[in-house]
Amino acid sequence: MKAFLGMGLLGSNFVRAMIQKGEQVQIWNRTAAKARALETYGAKAFDDVTEAVKGATTIHVTLKDDDTVNEVLAMAGKGLEPGAIIIDHTTTSAKGAAERTAAWKAKGYTYLHAPVFMGPQNALESTGNMLVSGDQDVISRVEPELSKMTGKVLNLGPEEGKAAGMKLIGNLFLLTLTAGLTDTLSLAKSLGIPSGDVSALFESWNPGATMPARFKRITEGNFKQASWELNMARKDAGLMMDAAKHGETALSLIPVIAAVMDDWIAKGHGNDDWSVIAQDAIS
Template sequence: MTVSPETTHVGFIGLGIMGRSMAGHIQAAGYPLHVYTRSRDKAAPLEQAGATWHDDPAALAAACDVVITMVGYPADVEAVYFGADGRAGSGILANLKPGAVAIDMTTSAPTLAERIAAAAAERGAAALDAPVSGSDVGAREAKLAIMVGGDRAAFDRVKPLFDLMGTSVALLGPAGAGQHTKMVNQTVIAGTITAVAEALAYADRAGLDAGQVLDVIGGGAAGGFQLNVLGRRIVQRDFAPGFYVHLFIKDMGIAAGEAERMGLDLEVLTLAKTLFERFAAEGGREDGTQGIFRMIAKDSG
């Protein structure tokens, strides 16, 4: 039986730039929403609209039929699922109801996704890895791409929830396949956003109107989100995060590690990771990924 607002309590852990919009779409569809995040003030709008606050992931998991996580790093994922302090019963997995589905939408390690799925199955529950792409814009507009790994029956059951958050949703394979697909996505972005920043630095130095350049080339073969959306932010000198540089470095690190494990030498990914690490060290850690332009163009604006 698929989920429905009448029968399904949904928990959401992690209410950052993307998570709060994603949880809001679920709440707006009428699902009873349960929330937990490290900074409770981020949950205030959802609580005001009727969401139930829980003091820790364990309490939330015990109350819900579906638990969604959208946290920062693989270490955070491990902590919320297996317990942050080593106490038995302190994480999501130890408190999942039989038949419940846990969905990790964090970009994390494929091997961790496999461990979570195996541990959930031992409790008679299911776990899906379902990282997303689309940045803050896609989260706000419910137009995310959602890449899912795990059990087909669990995927079919919770797909109505995915459809509330995204427009491109697919089951790519068993546990870990969603995370592997996200690594493909991030490898594409690593080269693309770096190239966009270099291209717009070129436009500036050549004395071109960079906005007009975007108007022209954005409709051609170079067009895409990185150019048309983030490129426009670069032109406007808007470096606020839709996706933080430090999280992107984390993603590139996972992708590079997986590539090395599979015997691949991804030189563009390696170069982009090196450039972003340098930018972070120079103060760009909390910028959006388009902020790499500031280093490439030596632009402090």
């Protein structure tokens, strides 16, 4: 028997996928109606989280943050079966994940943090990526269970909390990518260029293909042989901001980047590759 706590978009679709595979799942959500809605698919919903985990050997969790996970697991504690395994898919801090691993082990339970790069549709289709790190014996024991839930389980090694850290790193990239696309569309709007034309540009020219080489240049600290000088990149940033101002649109990311560029130019790096602005991140 399994239990699942947290019936948001991700958790509810994980549950539906489990039921489709013939598994019995007891569920709980703070807003009880969200859990009861899944009874139509065959889940057994409980208003009391303590009752929801009774009889379950594995408890999956998808909640909001560290505090919510701690609060809900504390409430569920009285109903846990001896030796139960808690698998937490919540995006949390690395420190919190490591602390929970130790705290629940001291109580006689196994806690494994397994955050995901998966959307609701991935959860329903059992595709995407799930991250794990920590006790390798624990991971080898639960990996068959996790593999049923996702397309790929990425084992990041024995360091507690590393999976949480890597999830935050990935999410940071997604946030900055979206912010960059927002500025891109804002500049296009200010220039009177339709978004469809921007899309066509990216279909022909894929800037993402340059990322491995850019990442390698940064991590190796190779800034002296410039492919795009910082002075020239800053000039272009100025043109972008001027165009946006003229078109009465707002850029959120580029002005911040321009200010960082100015700092590095003031330090004497104007003729270096523009990626020198990342130097402090690797030194």
